[in-house]
Amino acid sequence: MLLSYRWLERHIDLTGTDAEEVARLLTLHTAEVEGVERVLPHLDDVVVGFVVERQKHPDADKLSLCRVDVGTGENLSIVCGAPNVDAGQKVAVARVGTVLPGDFKIKKSKIRGQESHGMICSVRELELGDEHDGIWVLAEDAEVGTPVSGAVGLLDWALEIDNKAITHRPDLWGHRGMARELAAILDRELHPLDLTLPETGGAAGAPVRIETEGCTRYVALEVGNVRTGGSPPWLRHLLLSVGQRPIELTVDVSNFVMLDLGQPNHLFDRARVGGEGIVVRDARAGESLTTLDGMERKLETADMLICSGDEPVALAGVMGGEASMVADETTALLLEVASFHAATVRRTSARLGLRTDASARFEKSLDPNLPIQAAAHLVRTLAAIQPDIELPSPPTDAGPWTDPSVELELRPERLRKLLGAPIEDTEIARMLGKLDFVVVPGDPLRVRVPSFRATKDVSIEEDLIEEVGRLYGLTRIAEAELTAAVRPVPRDARRDAVRAIQDRLAGGARFHEVLTYSFLPEELCTEVGAESETCVEVVNPVSEGWQRVRRSVVPSLLGLLQRNLRNTDDVRLFEVGKGYLPEHTDERGQPREVHEVGMVWAAPAPGKRARFDADRLSELKGVVEELLAEFTATFTWSAASDERPRWSHPGRRLVASSPGRDGTQQELAFLSGLDPRIARSLGVAADVAVARLSIDALLALPDRGSRYTSLPKFPGVKIDVALAVPEERRAAELVHAIERAGKGLVADVELFDLYRGEQVGEGRKSLAYHVLLQSETKTLSDKDGQKFLARIEQEAEKLGGELRKE
Amino acid sequence: MASFDDLERLREEGLTRVREAAGGEALRALEREYLEKGGVVTSLLAEIPKLEPTARRDAGIGANRLKGEIEGALAARREELLEAELAREAGGAFDATLPAAPSQRGSLHPITQVTREVEEIFTAMGYRVLDGPEVELDFYNFQALNIPADHPAREHQDTFWCDEEQNLVLRTQTSPVQIRAMETLEPPFRVIAPGRVFRNEACDATHEHTFHQVEGLVVGEDVNVGHLIGTLKGFLGEIFRRETDVRLRPGFFPFVEPGFEVDVRCPFCESGCRVCSDTTWIEYCGCGMVHPHVLRAGGIDPERWSGFAFGMGLDRLVMMRHRIDDIRHFMGGDLRFLTQF
Numbered sequence A: 001m002l003l004s005y006r007w008l009e010r011h012i013d014l015t016g017t018d019a020e021e022v023a024r025l026l027t028l029h030t031a032e033v034e035g036v037e038r039v040l041p042h043l044d045d046v047v048v049g050f051v052v053e054r055q056k057h058p059d060a061d062k063l064s065l066c067r068v069d070v071g072t073g074e075n076l077s078i079v080c081g082a083p084n085v086d087a088g089q090k091v092a093v094a095r096v097g098t099v100l101p102g103d104f105k106i107k108k109s110k111i112r113g114q115e116s117h118g119m120i121c122s123v124r125e126l127e128l129g130d131e132h133d134g135i136w137v138l139a140e141d142a143e144v145g146t147p148v149s150g151a152v153g154l155l156d157w158a159l160e161i162d163n164k165a166i167t168h169r170p171d172l173w174g175h176r177g178m179a180r181e182l183a184a185i186l187d188r189e190l191h192p193l194d195l196t197l198p199e200t201g202g203a204a205g206a207p208v209r210i211e212t213e214g215c216t217r218y219v220a221l222e223v224g225n226v227r228t229g230g231s232p233p234w235l236r237h238l239l240l241s242v243g244q245r246p247i248e249l250t251v252d253v254s255n256f257v258m259l260d261l262g263q264p265n266h267l268f269d270r271a272r273v274g275g276e277g278i279v280v281r282d283a284r285a286g287e288s289l290t291t292l293d294g295m296e297r298k299l300e301t302a303d304m305l306i307c308s309g310d311e312p313v314a315l316a317g318v319m320g321g322e323a324s325m326v327a328d329e330t331t332a333l334l335l336e337v338a339s340f341h342a343a344t345v346r347r348t349s350a351r352l353g354l355r356t357d358a359s360a361r362f363e364k365s366l367d368p369n370l371p372i373q374a375a376a377h378l379v380r381t382l383a384a385i386q387p388d389i390e391l392p393s394p395p396t397d398a399g400p401w402t403d404p405s406v407e408l409e410l411r412p413e414r415l416r417k418l419l420g421a422p423i424e425d426t427e428i429a430r431m432l433g434k435l436d437f438v439v440v441p442g443d444p445l446r447v448r449v450p451s452f453r454a455t456k457d458v459s460i461e462e463d464l465i466e467e468v469g470r471l472y473g474l475t476r477i478a479e480a481e482l483t484a485a486v487r488p489v490p491r492d493a494r495r496d497a498v499r500a501i502q503d504r505l506a507g508g509a510r511f512h513e514v515l516t517y518s519f520l521p522e523e524l525c526t527e528v529g530a531e532s533e534t535c536v537e538v539v540n541p542v543s544e545g546w547q548r549v550r551r552s553v554v555p556s557l558l559g560l561l562q563r564n565l566r567n568t569d570d571v572r573l574f575e576v577g578k579g580y581l582p583e584h585t586d587e588r589g590q591p592r593e594v595h596e597v598g599m600v601w602a603a604p605a606p607g608k609r610a611r612f613d614a615d616r617l618s619e620l621k622g623v624v625e626e627l628l629a630e631f632t633a634t635f636t637w638s639a640a641s642d643e644r645p646r647w648s649h650p651g652r653r654l655v656a657s658s659p660g661r662d663g664t665q666q667e668l669a670f671l672s673g674l675d676p677r678i679a680r681s682l683g684v685a686a687d688v689a690v691a692r693l694s695i696d697a698l699l700a701l702p703d704r705g706s707r708y709t710s711l712p713k714f715p716g717v718k719i720d721v722a723l724a725v726p727e728e729r730r731a732a733e734l735v736h737a738i739e740r741a742g743k744g745l746v747a748d749v750e751l752f753d754l755y756r757g758e759q760v761g762e763g764r765k766s767l768a769y770h771v772l773l774q775s776e777t778k779t780l781s782d783k784d785g786q787k788f789l790a791r792i793e794q795e796a797e798k799l800g801g802e803l804r805k806e
Numbered sequence B: 001m002a003s004f005d006d007l008e009r010l011r012e013e014g015l016t017r018v019r020e021a022a023g024g025e026a027l028r029a030l031e032r033e034y035l036e037k038g039g040v041v042t043s044l045l046a047e048i049p050k051l052e053p054t055a056r057r058d059a060g061i062g063a064n065r066l067k068g069e070i071e072g073a074l075a076a077r078r079e080e081l082l083e084a085e086l087a088r089e090a091g092g093a094f095d096a097t098l099p100a101a102p103s104q105r106g107s108l109h110p111i112t113q114v115t116r117e118v119e120e121i122f123t124a125m126g127y128r129v130l131d132g133p134e135v136e137l138d139f140y141n142f143q144a145l146n147i148p149a150d151h152p153a154r155e156h157q158d159t160f161w162c163d164e165e166q167n168l169v170l171r172t173q174t175s176p177v178q179i180r181a182m183e184t185l186e187p188p189f190r191v192i193a194p195g196r197v198f199r200n201e202a203c204d205a206t207h208e209h210t211f212h213q214v215e216g217l218v219v220g221e222d223v224n225v226g227h228l229i230g231t232l233k234g235f236l237g238e239i240f241r242r243e244t245d246v247r248l249r250p251g252f253f254p255f256v257e258p259g260f261e262v263d264v265r266c267p268f269c270e271s272g273c274r275v276c277s278d279t280t281w282i283e284y285c286g287c288g289m290v291h292p293h294v295l296r297a298g299g300i301d302p303e304r305w306s307g308f309a310f311g312m313g314l315d316r317l318v319m320m321r322h323r324i325d326d327i328r329h330f331m332g333g334d335l336r337f338l339t340q341f
Ligand SMILES: [Zn+2]
Pocket: B266, B267, B268, B269, B270, B271, B272, B273, B274, B275, B276, B277, B278, B280, B281
């Protein structure tokens, strides 16, 4: 919302301030002012000129050749095309070099052979109105050579208020309310404003019938003997300064009253409404109305209408109808000033996408005392311009409204305690008084909240404390240090777990953390084959196809591969995030939240001569084991079941699990290659492994504990064994065989080679291990090693294999 | 086959070859040729027991002297070569501009980094860190925060709804954790809750539909506005790593009363710049004293306890710190961006 500095000056003496200072004061005490701008700044460059002489242009019938005094001592020659220009006039002159609105720069020119050193401006060229049938003739007392802005009293500033900062303040949607704030801040008095209705005639007024709960008050007043036409300069200037286009006197006065008091109102042409009386009712299904802007609006039963008899003439609180608007020939008005329910107006305006100055104000719950005051203000403003208007009948004032003002108790001690500021009782009373609260001294103070603050803004003691705090000045409140018993902050297992995982991944594992959207876009969902998974869905997605809320972070990570592989061939990403499972929704309607770490690793496939464990899946398995070891020493890997995400490789997927505190088996991690078909649809050619760690499962594990292992007292024997076995033997079986052969002496087994090929024959493979034998009671000898080898030979045979000799 | 007869010739030849050796490889070869198993000197020494007893002593002395001299010459020549190499490198042969071996670490997201920093500052001040659901009930996100169904404040929040009945939302703020904290903790307490929040708006350089906030809530006896100012000032001083002036002004948030907007003194300028729109102040966070309705919704008696709450954007903080000009980088997952932090 825009405020005019000059307009505020109609309500309060602002001597000693300027627009910037007013903006600062309002920002610190009332509501944020987002900016201050000079109104129509180009008028500073346009000067008052005096037309000394006017001749007809020698070569053009419709042009005049003028000599204009602009106060420089030398008259300018200016060619002018306006029919009304004449010697002796004071005019607005844009000299060579001046820039007019629309980036129109005035240059020296030659028009039909005659030099022109400037331009005599019309009202429209200066953006002061629509008139363009001639130049703008200024008042005779305008001082030659001075800027037009000052000469016509258009030196003003517009303050832009942040609308969000006043959603709770219906009283601040007009200049009077803001001036009241300034009066309290500056400790000055508001200028009096007569808001009583002048005497009226005794004829019967327009009957009003309210048939809806959405309207609590409706004031109708007839105004006769009105002449439509242009508004006086002061009114036009005020409207221009807050960005409103002056239109026509009665419309301008109506707008003026809204912007002055914050109360929207509407003028009907008396001749076109109210013959059978005004009816306020809900719209009927299928009804429609053409509004002032010429648009036909389809209505619903939740909308509220103003009707002449049964004929809709306005969309209540939002916009008037086209058919009943004031026209040139209008001589009598029917003024409507009403109180409408905020929610009803808001819903209609939101549904139709029709936000107007009126609806913005009604939405804020306006003071029901205002309509009759606004009616008086409008009539008095109009009468000051057209003194012979007539009020043939008293206003019709209908509706079940009640005065919302309330009395609250305010404990001064509580105020001081909550603000942390030593504000005296008398000071509290004085400040509240400046805002029109009536304070009865005592403890507690008894505070009557004025009706314009009581519609929803001020209803409890804390609201009053806020009023006092902001007027006192928040910047005057001294900072203080919180004190409390010193106690350790309880550790949070979840946070500790997440931190440990992040640090390990971003550290030694060289993964990069990403954050991705919680949405799983349609396209990605299809690419990773997750279409059939049920998701929590947003009913109003940010864009089409973005309704799914993800179940897991993994698909989002897969979606990042292709893009990053363009820049680097080793991409390791992880994300700690949440997924949502709608099939597990609790009784309050909240879906289960799962907390997980997703990891993807993409890199070129290992070459033929690479080590057996150089592929992504083996390497990521190592990373995952490292992470799991942080939480448990007892997890086991096993092949994953078939009910797994489509993106996982059907032949290369496994899970790590371990018993939880409650004894149930917890699936800690899922590890998989990427299904080559999914890789293709993602446009990824690299070797990719994917893992998912469940933080929830990790937290369900029993405390890991940790116990030191004593260092060996006797040297051990290191023996390398290579076992050739049938392909279907699992590595774990071989390790078991080695352990059996060691008879309790095996301290460490490490696979260092996996070979398939000619030397072992078709359908077989060779696994080579470093084995460390160690005893707690003696130094082992070569003989112990020989015995071990003999036993392992037998064990290998049991597995259908053999011990390979060098 | 070497013999004791040519001892002198062997000596001359050996020492010359060592002195003229061109590098470490050659020296190593000579060492093998003369001194190791099967080498010249070793063979000589092995011959000694086969000699006449009278000749053994001299032969032994001669062979051992030869061994000692060759060893000495090898060591001397090694030293010479090392000196020469060092002189060559010191003389500019070393290229300091050659690239380093690739980095051996990954990275944490800048939002994670700043979140951790925020958590550390507040835990040091006795705050617990809480987590809350991102798919949240309307009750926690709005109703319990004093934002009933028809409240106009809902309009400014551009909510993502997860069902037609508007029972479930993607949380628009971290504030619902306030209520969850009140439900589970006994006052007095201090908590913060960092996390992801959602607003349904189109993305551009300064707007994201998914961003990050941290909520703070303190409930205690006699907690007042001065404490709030002191806390924010202390925190901001730490996070900006310099004394930071803050300014409270009226602000409207339905869940606090009184409510404030907090401006911080622009960290980039003395007298106005583009970042602060020439005001020297940057609007930074919303805060206030917890509204009695909210305390009651959380089961806390507002007559006995008071509290303050604040909420601030973490993305903004990171952007200010690193002068990042496009908020979309945060959720973009581009390694070229992420590896910079
Ligand atoms: Zn600045």
